[in-house]
Amino acid sequence: MFRIPTTENTLHLLSDVRRGQWFVHDYESLLPVALSFLRGEKIPEAAIRPVFEFSTSEAQFSAAIGSEAKTKQVAVIPIIGTITKYDSCFTTGAITYARAILTAANHSEVGAIVLDIDSAGGAGNAISVLKEAIHHVQSLGKPIIAHVDCCASLAYWAASQCDAIFCDNLLSTVGSIGGLYQIVDDTGKMEKEGYTVITVYADESTDKNLDYRMALEGDNTLLKKNLSYNVAQFHQDVKAGRPDIKEDAAGVFTGAMFHPAEAQAIGLINGVMTLTECIENAAIRAQYNH
Template identity: 35%
Template sequence: MKDEDARSDQAGDGSSGTTQRSAEDRWTQGPEIPPQSGSQQAGQPDDDADTLRERQRLAQLEMMDHWIGGVLAEQRRSRRWKLFFRLLMLSLLALALGLGIYQFYMPSSATPTTQPHLGRVEVNGVIAEDAPANAERIIEGLRNAWDAEAATAVVLHINSPGGSPVQSQRIYSEIMRLRESGDKPIVAVVEDIGASGAYYIAAAADEIVASPVSLVGSIGVIYSGFGLQEAIDRLGVERRVLTAGDNKAFLDPFQPLDDDAETFWQGVLNSTHQQFVSDVKAGRGDRLSDDDSLFTGLIWSGEQAQALGLVDQLGSIDDVARHYVDGAHWQDYTPSLDPFDRLARRFTRTAVQLMGVDTSPSPLSFQSP
């Protein structure tokens, strides 16, 4: 009897333990909440079949409403986070773009104008009327640097392959005028390249300084075009050009260039080249060597150019600053550009270049090929 009582007590203890464990959820360690939906779906004992089906349909609709509501809420949260991150990225991009434009286009103000310094003028990129390196902008910078009392020397900081003959000649003439009107030195400092029209400008300076590995020279004139008359014939296209003047369309790429037109155009190139050579000789004087290849359009390193008399010294803008102001102090006098206008011009120029369209107002160029 005692054994039976003990077993019954143990069974009673086990059942009570089971009852206690079932009262707690083993996943949340909290009280277990019995499901209600099942009983609602099951209905009451006295419900008929139609009532039970209606209860089940309502329960399914309620479950579907909960599911759709959860999906919509999750989509709204996802859209809000996507919008937030997009706005954040656009704000950071606009901030970085604004800082970059400001630092690139705004003139430096690190050096006070009352402290002795170099008056720097930038000649950067292709020299053209519609480019940042145009005659009006560079001449304005030259005059500003020349008139600044604290600027002990004017420095043309050149990094350009050349460009328009007219724009280059205008800048050259202004440098020669300033050079002859006072005793403030004008120094041309060539960075990576100072070729063709850019060297035309540099030749007017009192002194030219370049790195040993800078590219200098290319004293020549170039015209380039295409002969597409056979291509248009093969395509079966009829070109209609009406002119008043026998030679008005002699450079039309869809018409052959005859011997007389080629001779005439070569004379124009030779005349322009001779003007280039004369101005370089006037600017450089007897510092130029007698090498026959000097004016053939070749381009040399800075070290080779020094031996030919095209360059006076090998060095950098820092060396020039230490020579004239006993320290690397300079002030940028290049007029600032409208950043939006500059971006629009760059976009337009890139687009027409990709399409292969020549936008130069002159077919001649003082530019290295």
């Protein structure tokens, strides 16, 4: 069992909820909790995570090291729930997940990694560190595969960078390749409470926060332009990580979700396997790599 220290950073979560880009499926279900969080209300489900843990499973293979053969292990790293960049009272952050991936990758007794994903996605600023960690594993010649149940939006973005993706069961879902902006306009609430906010921009700063200011006035043009830039990067990474994906299939790059049979047919996943089977699959891949 590996224990990775975490650092709670609720202020970053506040910022992301108020003005962040999100690559998440079914975000409406998160709104009640997000609004309660912004109001400072106590959320019973919130739990501080002082440490993050992941486990290893004995793999039935040996990898030659010098003149000796040593039994290797497969690290299983859970990625559960909404993904944010930093740890918070609600979430384990991508930085902590990435630290766990790197710790496993650099451990001499770990020969392969399985990301055990059950997530509808998360904040757009979380993807870079996950991609970097996954690519580091691959640079070491160690297999890294994704075992998924719900794997949507940003979670799928991360999974698509792995060597393979396997759904857990026939009710699993993957996809939602797309993004959205989340902006909270609380000016009306502040005025109701007696606050008047006066914002003054320098004459030389006419473009500062222009996309946000236009959105408050009902014009989302600049926000959509910025979001489209990042969605294009999402598409590019998925196509690179899943070269056999059928780009012209309906819904693939417009945010649709898919069950395993259709997902496999259009190249979103490699098949259906339980976690135990994925561990065995990763072990076989590691043996062939060596």
